[in-house]
Amino acid sequence: MKVVVNARNGAHDFECGPGEKILHAGLRSGVELPYECATGTCGTCKARLVSGRAESEWPDAPGRRYFKSEADVLLCQSVARDDCAVEVGVALKPRQPTVTAPRALGGVVRARRRLTHDVMAVDVDLDGPLDFEAGQFALVTVPGIAGARAYSMVNFERRAERLSFVVKKKPGGAVSDWLFGQGVDGTLVGLVAPLGHATFHPDARKHVLCVAGGSGIAGMMSILSLACHAAHFAAWQGHVFFGIRTARDAFFLDELEAFRARYPAQLAVTVALSDEDVAPSLAAGYPALTFARGLVHAVAGERMTGRFADVRAYVAGPPPMVDASLRWLLREARLPPADIRYDKFS
Amino acid sequence: MGQYDRHVFVCTSGETCPTQGDTERFVKILRAGAQKAGRSDVRINKSGCFSQCGHGPMIVVYPEDVWYAGVRESDLEEILTSHIIGGQPVDRLRYDPGVKGANKLDVAANGAAPGQPAPPPVAAAGPGWTRVCGADEVPVNGMKEFPVGDVNVLIVSTGSGFVAYQALCPHEAVRLEDGVHDGAVLTCLEHMWQFDVHTGAPLGDAEAGLKSYRLKQESGELYVGLDA
Numbered sequence: 246m247k248v249v250v251n252a253r254n255g256a257h258d259f260e261c262g263p264g265e266k267i268l269h270a271g272l273r274s275g276v277e278l279p280y281e282c283a284t285g286t287c288g289t290c291k292a293r294l295v296s297g298r299a300e301s302e303w304p305d306a307p308g309r310r311y312f313k314s315e316a317d318v319l320l321c322q323s324v325a326r327d328d329c330a331v332e333v334g335v336a337l338k339p340r341q342p343t344v345t346a347p348r349a350l351g352g353v354v355r356a357r358r359r360l361t362h363d364v365m366a367v368d369v370d371l372d373g374p375l376d377f378e379a380g381q382f383a384l385v386t387v388p389g390i391a392g393a394r395a396y397s398m399v400n401f402e403r404r405a406e407r408l409s410f411v412v413k414k415k416p417g418g419a420v421s422d423w424l425f426g427q428g429v430d431g432t433l434v435g436l437v438a439p440l441g442h443a444t445f446h447p448d449a450r451k452h453v454l455c456v457a458g459g460s461g462i463a464g465m466m467s468i469l470s471l472a473c474h475a476a477h478f479a480a481w482q483g484h485v486f487f488g489i490r491t492a493r494d495a496f497f498l499d500e501l502e503a504f505r506a507r508y509p510a511q512l513a514v515t516v517a518l519s520d521e522d523v524a525p526s527l528a529a530g531y532p533a534l535t536f537a538r539g540l541v542h543a544v545a546g547e548r549m550t551g552r553f554a555d556v557r558a559y560v561a562g563p564p565p566m567v568d569a570s571l572r573w574l575l576r577e578a579r580l581p582p583a584d585i586r587y588d589k590f591s
Numbered sequence: 592m593g594q595y596d597r598h599v600f601v602c603t604s605g606e607t608c609p610t611q612g613d614t615e616r617f618v619k620i621l622r623a624g625a626q627k628a629g630r631s632d633v634r635i636n637k638s639g640c641f642s643q644c645g646h647g648p649m650i651v652v653y654p655e656d657v658w659y660a661g662v663r664e665s666d667l668e669e670i671l672t673s674h675i676i677g678g679q680p681v682d683r684l685r686y687d688p689g690v691k692g693a694n695k696l697d698v699a700a701n702g703a704a705p706g707q708p709a710p711p712p713v714a715a716a717g718p719g720w721t722r723v724c725g726a727d728e729v730p731v732n733g734m735k736e737f738p739v740g741d742v743n744v745l746i747v748s749t750g751s752g753f754v755a756y757q758a759l760c761p762h763e764a765v766r767l768e769d770g771v772h773d774g775a776v777l778t779c780l781e782h783m784w785q786f787d788v789h790t791g792a793p794l795g796d797a798e799a800g801l802k803s804y805r806l807k808q809e810s811g812e813l814y815v816g817l818d819a
Contacts (some may be wrong), residue, residue, distance in 0.1 A: 249650060253798075281782075288783065291763075309602060311763045311764070335798070336798075350771050372812065379600060415755075429661070519676070520628065520629070520676075539677060539678075540672065540677040543673070543677060543679045565668050565669070565672055566778060569669065569672075569673065571771075571780055572771045572780070575771050575773065575780075576771045576772075576773045576778075579773055580797070582778070582783040582785065582795060582796065583795070585783075
């Protein structure tokens with residue numbers, strides 16, 4: 246099927262495979278269609294179907310709330326049923342040649358490791374090597390459950406043959422239930438990767454500020470991995486704020502200490518506990534980390550006051566935490582949107 | 592020392608609070624949130640009138656003695672996570688009328704029928720002008736949406752005065768009231784479109800500006816000219 250996209254700066258066309266989402270086909274072909282969450286929620290990939298037939302695989306996706314016409318579709322959920330023409334209300338940005346276009350891959354679930362009572366580390370071996378940017382995510386589809394979930398990569402390497410994810414068990418979450426269940430190791434899963442714009446690149450000559458809540462720390466680990474590997478912290482500072490509820494929700498603290506050990510003067514890591522005071526035993530167990538009581542954006546706001554020059558911020562976590570952080574970064578820190586990178590998943 | 596670490600009062604009576612928002616529902620949402628966070632040391636109570644009618648819905652939180660006015664359901668999450676659970680008051684919603692004690696608005700005292708907005712005193716400002724709100728109903732250095740006739744208008748307190756714009760972002764029709772401004776730049780949080788606070792002109796990635804309305808202030812009341 247051929248799909249033509251009319252954007253404010255001209256028309257682009259590409260081939261769409263049977264069953265392939267229009268968004269994925271476009272991005273795969275180098276057409277930079279607008280998107281953020283790629284999972285039907287944010288509405289950024291909204292387009293108007295001008296001709297042809299397209300079907301949504303999730304007709305009730307929350308991104309529908311932005312629809313203004315019967316002909317509106319979400320490109321991330323829609324499959325072309327014959328040749329289609331769609332219209333997007335924005336100008337398409339030119340594709341950056343250094344960034345890998347997403348493609349469909351197969352993977353096998355390998356090592357799973359419990360990190361906390363409701364967080365699991367999951368590794369997936371890929372059927373071919375993949376390049377991605379630090380901070381990007383993959384869409385994962387598991388057998389027998391409709392719809393893809395987005396998980397940020399924890400690792401960072403070129404030509405990666407394995408992707409590491411962090412999965413939080415959600416009440417009633419079919420995919421997380423499955424991933425926490427029995428008989429999962431060795432199972433084939435489908436992926437579309439790499440996706441996402443909340444990326445870190447050492448070419449950005451900026452201090453790094455990471456504000457993460459819960460499993461939102463995943464992408465930050467990838468960013469820290471690359472920043473350490475590229476010696477970014479030899480010249481620039483890193484400020485990491487990791488928000489959790491209580492000590493039993495903590496994970497990756499050893500890994501964060503290891504990053505710190507490489508750049509003790511330039512990299513600071515603060516763990517914020519929202520629901521309980523910091524136990525002396527916790528602080529004593531991780532002498533290289535700083536602990537504080539409070540909501541992560543409030544703790545970050547307090548400790549970052551007056552240090553926002555040349556900062557680029559990366560934010561990930563539950564939507565209320567991301568929202569509160571964005572408010573603070575725009576209003577108090579006065580960072581321009583170009584220096585605030587975030588993924589809003591719900 | 593009291594019996595609770597934090598004690599929250601939601602006005603569910605008085606002359607205007609119950610009609611300015613579903614305050615009974617506010618109580619349920621806050622209780623469910625405190626319970627979900629496992630906070631048995633937090634108590635949420637329905638309350639009688641605070642004698643601030645017209646500024647509601649109102650919520651008061653102790654021991655900080657912080658008063659919130661004009662609370663919308665969409666604000667509850669922030670009040671809950673930041674203040675009731677986190678201990679950090681939400682400054683943008685704070686009520687600070689500058690007078691102590693009872694502070695009812697005229698609309699309330701005049702006995703406007705519940706659920707019915709008071710008739711706009713057009714004559715006070717002359718033809719072509721429609722009353723929007725009292726100047727003290729807009730949070731200082733904040734912004735708030737008001738219905739004016741058939742349209743909704745965003746009133747922005749810039750620090751040096753007030754300006755009036757279309758209430759929805761021209762991008763995806765998201766409420767600008769839910770965004771932020773810092774006195775110079777107004778940002779819609781949904782997709783980060785930005786506008787000049789003083790002119791409504793588009794900045795950065797924004798592809799369209801904000802429609803502005805004529806605005807004037809008289810005797811503490813704000814009026815807009817919708818024909819502009």
